[in-house]
Amino acid sequence: MSAHPAVYGPLRLASATAEKRARAKCDRDVKLHLPEALYDDLAQLARADSRTVGEYMRVVLERHTYGALGAYRG
Secondary structure (H helix, E strand, C coil): CCCCCCCCCCCCCCCHHHHHHHCCCCCCCCCCCCCHHHHHHHHHHHHHCCCCHHHHHHHHHHHHHHHHHHHHHC
16 A cells, blocks of 8 residues: 555545436446556555445546546636
C-alpha cells in the first residue's frame, strides 16, 4: 500500500447531471495494467467508499474528465 495518506473524501456524485451519467449503460471495456500497490490502494479507497474497484475508477475518471472539460469550456 502507498505511504501517502488519503486526503480526499468519499467520491459521491453530487449533481443531477453526474447522477444521470452514473446510470448510463456501461458498454465499453478498458484493459488497464496496474502495479499491485496501486491496485491495492484503489481497492482500499473503493471499500471505504462502498464501491467496487471498477465503479470507483469510473467515478474518478468521470470527475477528472468532466471537471477538465468544464475548465476547458469555462
